[in-house]
Amino acid sequence: MAIIGLSLVLASVVYFAIRRPPFIQTFLALWCGHPRIDQPPNIRSSPSLGTADTQDQSHANTRTGQDVSEAPKPILASASRAVADRAAMPPPPPPPAIRMPNGTAKTTTTTAATTPPEPPTISTPSPQTTPKASATQRNGSIPSFSLSASPPPSSAAVARNANPTASSVLPSSSKPSTSSMAPPPRPGPPVLTTPNASSSLLAAPRTSGPLPNRLPTYDRQPGTSTLAPPPTHSSKPAKPSRKVTLSPGHSxxxxxxxxxxxxxxxxxxxxxxxxxxxxxxxxxxxxxxxxxxxxxxxxxxxxxxxxxxxxxxxxxxxxxxxxxxxxxxxxxxxxxxxxxxxxxxxxxxxxxxxxxxxxxxxxxxxxx
Ligand code: HEM
Structure with a gap:
């Protein structure tokens, strides 16, 4: 039994020596009295979390924040060797994942890495969300935006012209899209707005549509009419002149x-x-x-x-x-x-x- 126990211990030692899990390193650091352990852990400079997942960041930061508030425990030193390497580096930007617990925080984290560092405020992860918090809701509603479900742009525009009320209903379902799009058509009689919209905004084919006098309106030249032109002298056939050459002094x-x-x-x-x-x-x-x-x-x-x-x-x-x-x-x-x-x-x-x-x-x- 003693041999088996020793072999298990030896195997465990060899396994931990090879894999070197973090808690073992921490334990070893505590055991050996590593100088970096004595350093007060900088909660806000947990740079290793910058590349980690957002939720992991939030959890890690929260956890580290609690540790800091309590006491400088060596748990931070056990984060990894990268913590010690990045200690000399400038403090990383504040983890925005705390403010935006949604998936958008990941993008903001990457952008914040390039921006100059700001004083991290861990106290801000309050549920008080800025108006940006609604943006996450927009992202959630974007898939519901019926761009893909709607018909192609040309047909959609034609449909909008044919039925302006439908276009006014469509953007109401997704407000974010209306901010970047043209304002919805004015409410009014569709018969009056349809020819104007089709002529000014679109080069839509006029082959379809029940409008009765649409083509004559565009094909007719200004000042002309469908009636026959009034008779003029120029319309008469030119007759050959029968004038004679008068003798001098008889003009x-x-x-x-x-x-x-x-x-x-x-x-x-x-x-x-x-x-x-x-x-x-x-x-x-x-x-x-x-x-x-x-x-x-x-x-x-x-x-x-x-x-x-x-x-x-x-x-x-x-x-x-x-x-x-x-x-x-x-x-x-x-x-x-x-x-x-x-x-x-x-x-x-x-x-x-x-x-x-x-x-x-x-x-x-x-x-x-
Ligand atoms: C009643 C018999 C007359 C006949 C058959 C006659 C015939 C003609 C003819 C064939 C012409 C040429 C038209 C053209 O090729 O443009 C002409 C021109 C002219 N005739 Fe007479 N004429 C008559 C009487 C008169 C009289 C009484 C006057 C005036 C006193 C007159 C003054 C003129 C004038 C001014 C023109 C030139 C018109 C123009 O420049 O367009 N004619 N006439």
Whole structure:
């Protein structure tokens, strides 16, 4: 039995010598009186916990905090050899895991390792959580955020346009997402907001949707309408000009200069002859042939066109088509815009009357 016991003890010694568990090292340190044991353990400088798990940190820190409050026991010295190695290093940052008992504390621990150290406050691990504590709740609610469950962005946007109320309901389930996203659409009639949103925010295809007059609104040019354009002069087919080349000194300006001279007598009647009452028979005699003047009736007045023949832009033959008859209709068919009353004022012979209304028939015969 003694041999068995000795062998067990020997095996245990060999096992502990090989594996060297922490409590054995602590025991050995206490036994051998290691100088580092006498050092007052720095609770806040438990750097080995920085790489440990967060919960382990919290537990370890809490445990070490209790130890410190009690007495400088050598339990801290038994943390590991790394404790002694890092003793010379600057104090590590405060373990934020105490404030955030959730998994987010791990990330903050890594970031805090790079930031300058702050005075650790172990007393802060009170349940009083800052607003960041709600962030942990956000993380917990993030998986419930229906990004993956929602349809693709394009279809989601289309759905949002088609039904704005649904989009307003969607972000309400996850408030964190609304802070980084665009504000929800304004509550209002969906019929009015849908075309504006689709045109300003999205290049969504307009092929779908029951909106009736959506395409004509965008395709139509401003200022145009679906009605036929009003008739204009430009819409008429261009007719070939029948103007003739006038001889020198017979331009419209030359005619205006000649007709406005007070001394000029273009009527073709003896000076001082009053305006005649011209019957159709009398008019038919004045054809501009056989030495006779060319008379025409325009608007009930009889004009002597003979002096104007070389000044007519349309040529003498065209003007003579109305000679000896009423040319009102023909004149209006070609150029109704021409002010013949002013241009032929000095060529006025008289008025066109009926056959029996002529008073000075003898005078008219004498003119022939
Ligand atoms: C009633 C018989 C007449 C006939 C058949 C006739 C014919 C024509 C024709 C064919 C033209 C050329 C139109 C063009 O190609 O643009 C023309 C032009 C013109 N005619 Fe006459 N004409 C007549 C009487 C008169 C009279 C009485 C006047 C004025 C005193 C007149 C003044 C003009 C003028 C100013 C133009 C130039 C119009 C323009 O520049 O657009 N015509 N005429």
């Amino acid at each position: 419209p300006l030359d005619w205006a200069r000649l007709a406005n001279q007070p001394t000029s007598d273009l009527r073709g009647v003896p000076p001082g002859t009053p305006y005649l009452r011209v019957t159709p028979t009398m008019l038919r005699r004045q054809t501009g042939r056989k030495g006779k003047d060319a008379w025409t009736a325009l608007g009930g007045r009889v004009y002597n066109m003979t002096p104007y023949l070389p000044f007519h832009p349309g040529g003498e033959p065209e003007l003579l088509r109305a000679a000896g008859r009423d040319g009102t209709r023909l004149f209006g068919e070609i150029h109704p815009w021409v002010n013949y009353e002013t241009m032929l004022a000095s060529c006025l012979v008289g008025l066109l009357v009926e056959e029996g209304e002529a008073e000075s028939t003898g005078e008219m015969d004498a003119m022939d």
